[in-house]
Amino acid sequence: MFDYTFQWRQAYRALPQMLDGALVTLQIAVLSMVIGVTIAVILAVARNSKSRWLYWPATAWVEVARNTPALFQIYMAHFGLGSFGIYLSPFVALLAGITFNNAGYLCETFRGALRAIPDTQVRAGRSLGMGPAKTFRLIVLPQMLRIAFLPTTNQMVWAILMTSLGVTVGMSTDLTGVTQDLNSRTFRTFELFALAAVLYYAIAKAVMLGARLLAWRLFRY
Amino acid sequence: MFDTALTLNDMLFLAKGAGVTLAITFFAVIGGTVLGLTFGVIRSHIRPWMALPLTFILDIFRSVPLLIQLILANAFQAIAGLQLSPFVTSCVVLALYTSAYCTEIVRGAIDAVPTVTRRAARSLGLTWGQDMTQVVFPMALRVALPSWIGLTLSVLKDSALVLWLGIIELLRSSQILVTRLQEPMTILLITGAIYFALSFPIARLGGRLEKRWQEND
Amino acid sequence: MIEIENVHKSFGSLKVLKGINLTVDKGEVVSVIGGSGSGKSTLLTCINGLEKIDSGRILVDGTEVHAKSTDLNRLRRKIGIVFQQFNAFPHLTVLENVTLAPRKVKGLGKAEAEEIAVKHLEHVGLGDKLKVYPGRLSGGQQQRMAIARALAMSPDYMLFDEVTSALDPQLVGEVLDTLKMLAEDGMTMICVTHEMSFARDVSNRVAFFHKGVMEEIGPPEQIFGEAKSEETRKFLSSVR
Numbered sequence: 001m002f003d004y005t006f007q008w009r010q011a012y013r014a015l016p017q018m019l020d021g022a023l024v025t026l027q028i029a030v031l032s033m034v035i036g037v038t039i040a041v042i043l044a045v046a047r048n049s050k051s052r053w054l055y056w057p058a059t060a061w062v063e064v065a066r067n068t069p070a071l072f073q074i075y076m077a078h079f080g081l082g083s084f085g086i087y088l089s090p091f092v093a094l095l096a097g098i099t100f101n102n103a104g105y106l107c108e109t110f111r112g113a114l115r116a117i118p119d120t121q122v123r124a125g126r127s128l129g130m131g132p133a134k135t136f137r138l139i140v141l142p143q144m145l146r147i148a149f150l151p152t153t154n155q156m157v158w159a160i161l162m163t164s165l166g167v168t169v170g171m172s173t174d175l176t177g178v179t180q181d182l183n184s185r186t187f188r189t190f191e192l193f194a195l196a197a198v199l200y201y202a203i204a205k206a207v208m209l210g211a212r213l214l215a216w217r218l219f220r221y
Numbered sequence: 222m223f224d225t226a227l228t229l230n231d232m233l234f235l236a237k238g239a240g241v242t243l244a245i246t247f248f249a250v251i252g253g254t255v256l257g258l259t260f261g262v263i264r265s266h267i268r269p270w271m272a273l274p275l276t277f278i279l280d281i282f283r284s285v286p287l288l289i290q291l292i293l294a295n296a297f298q299a300i301a302g303l304q305l306s307p308f309v310t311s312c313v314v315l316a317l318y319t320s321a322y323c324t325e326i327v328r329g330a331i332d333a334v335p336t337v338t339r340r341a342a343r344s345l346g347l348t349w350g351q352d353m354t355q356v357v358f359p360m361a362l363r364v365a366l367p368s369w370i371g372l373t374l375s376v377l378k379d380s381a382l383v384l385w386l387g388i389i390e391l392l393r394s395s396q397i398l399v400t401r402l403q404e405p406m407t408i409l410l411i412t413g414a415i416y417f418a419l420s421f422p423i424a425r426l427g428g429r430l431e432k433r434w435q436e437n438d
Numbered sequence: 439m440i441e442i443e444n445v446h447k448s449f450g451s452l453k454v455l456k457g458i459n460l461t462v463d464k465g466e467v468v469s470v471i472g473g474s475g476s477g478k479s480t481l482l483t484c485i486n487g488l489e490k491i492d493s494g495r496i497l498v499d500g501t502e503v504h505a506k507s508t509d510l511n512r513l514r515r516k517i518g519i520v521f522q523q524f525n526a527f528p529h530l531t532v533l534e535n536v537t538l539a540p541r542k543v544k545g546l547g548k549a550e551a552e553e554i555a556v557k558h559l560e561h562v563g564l565g566d567k568l569k570v571y572p573g574r575l576s577g578g579q580q581q582r583m584a585i586a587r588a589l590a591m592s593p594d595y596m597l598f599d600e601v602t603s604a605l606d607p608q609l610v611g612e613v614l615d616t617l618k619m620l621a622e623d624g625m626t627m628i629c630v631t632h633e634m635s636f637a638r639d640v641s642n643r644v645a646f647f648h649k650g651v652m653e654e655i656g657p658p659e660q661i662f663g664e665a666k667s668e669e670t671r672k673f674l675s676s677v678r
Contacts, residue, residue, distance in 0.1 A: 067420050075409060
């Protein structure tokens with residue numbers, strides 16, 4: 001049945017290039033998270049606002065981000081914007097797509113975290129003479145961060161996995177892109193992508209582990 | 222952008238793609254749920270260290286990009302000479318991928334049934350099987366359903382990745398139209414609307430079931 | 439002095455307070471008793487301005503609580519309140535819980551705030567728990583911490599809203615002892631409570647609330663001995 005000789009050495013020789021790709025992957029994921037978190041906070045505020053000019057656009061963003069494929073969102077950035085004469089490079093399109101997705105999901109994470117903090121905490125803060133802003137900053141926000149931390153970490157892992165989609169819009173410098181590039185030259189598909197899988201797994205686990213340690217350090221209570 | 226060269230035939234083409242998306246989602250969710258139920262029950266009944274190999278393998282499906290999984294599986298079936306069609310390969314990969322998440326849902330739901338309830342059931346003379354089918358599953362189902370609906374919705378979206386294996390599902394169909402008609406925004410908006418239309422009823426059904434169960438509690 | 443004049447308050451169509459009049463003098467301890475839904479807890483949150491009132495007025499040392507010009511945050515420093523739910527800030531240690539408001543509201547330095555906090559925490563018997571997070575404390579300890587937290591702002595008045603209701607029975611005593619100690623120190627207190635023996639032994643006056651109305655108020659001997667109102671007698675015989 002196996003009329004095939006595995007050539008792992010070839011994959012091994014490609015490792016340095018793939019590690020460079022992994023770095024790009026991590027770079028996109030981190031960037032998309034940093035921008036995504038920022039936008040998510042704005043979206044969360046907008047979704048809790050009474051003004052419909054803020055509420056509806058934010059809600060539309062969240063709904064589209066959560067109810068359409070991530071790949072669709074990347075296509076939108078890469079092909080869709082072409083209708084308006086905007087042509088994004090694969091890197092920017094990928095980054096935009098993932099950021100869009102991150103922001104939509106994280107917005108709901110943050111809103112959920114806010115709701116999870118009992119009103120009585122705000123009352124206690126106000127009773128001690130703190131104004132609304134101080135109560136939020138000193139009482140609500142630190143507790144929100146703890147609740148939102150794990151889901152945010154999961155979103156980071158998602159972001160890493162989503163970067164692999166860049167190859168479908170012609171991205172060639174991230175881990176999947178590099179692997180696909182090597183693949184088209186050597187046709188050692190299984191070996192190369194198996195190595196890529198191992199690298200993705202290692203990155204994902206490293207991020208999880210790092211987050212665990214950070215959480216352990218940050219949230220002592 | 223609204224006067225478009227899009228014809229009825231093109232719309233049918235998209236609908237056909239949507240059909241393929243639905244079919245793959247259907248098989249993946251059915252297969253994934255059966256596997257997930259099995260793994261989940263096993264995991265909640267054996268000691269954590271005994272479940273370690275299973276946990277580890279299932280975790281791989283959640284920590285490696287789905288696209289890579291599809292490429293690997295396709296390459297593997299070619300090497301092994303299985304001669305599986307891309308459609309079958311995709312369904313198998315997505316089913317395994319789904320099962321990894323489903324296992325967690327099932328295990329969590331079973332663990333959420335209080336031990337005292339199960340003790341009570343066993344004290345009444347119910348066998349393990351009766352306890353599982355009459356007490357644990359009905360209770361666990363309520364806990365699991367919202368997450369399971371969520372999982373189904375995410376499989377529906379993730380199924381778009383099978384286009385890499387050359388399957389013409391919804392997103393790939395739209396891309397073909399984009400290439401031909403050069404109206405990316407219009408076509409992608411329609412595609413997004415179709416994804417919405419596919420997931421909305423599922424989400425609504427889940428919401429309604431959940432509400433009805435809560436009223437009965 | 440806290441002066442409550444003809445205060446009305448409703449939530450939607452539900453009238454919670456129907457014309458309450460009550461004056462509490464400096465150094466006085468007033469216990470408020472009554473069934474659930476009698477409006478007694480709402481009164482406390484109206485006094486520190488957490489709740490608005492529909493009509494009437496509440497004066498604290500001559501300042502009208504619900505007047506637009508009143509700086510509520512400033513006023514609240516004078517009025518400590520402890521709720522039924524412990525409301526510990528879970529992300530801060532016991533010491534940080536107590537120093538938070540003195541530092542961030544009053545602007546005290548760290549050392550000074552900690553000195554005050556330690557004094558109050560020792561007073562309520564938590565001197566050995568300074569670096570512990572509230573999650574590690576029992577309900578009674580959390581409640582005593584909440585009392586210390588309110589006291590650290592050196593309030594002139596303390597309001598207690600059923601502070602023992604959420605506690606396991608064996609933990610009630612330690613919190614009541616703390617309240618008793620405060621009363622003996624001369625703190626002006628309004629205690630909404632279900633603990634009749636506490637109301638009888640510690641307060642100068644006891645007020646009985648029924649359906650949003652203050653049915654009766656008087657010294658404990660009167661309320662528990664020869665209550666004038668039929669409703670008061672009915673309530674007291676039901677809780678005994």
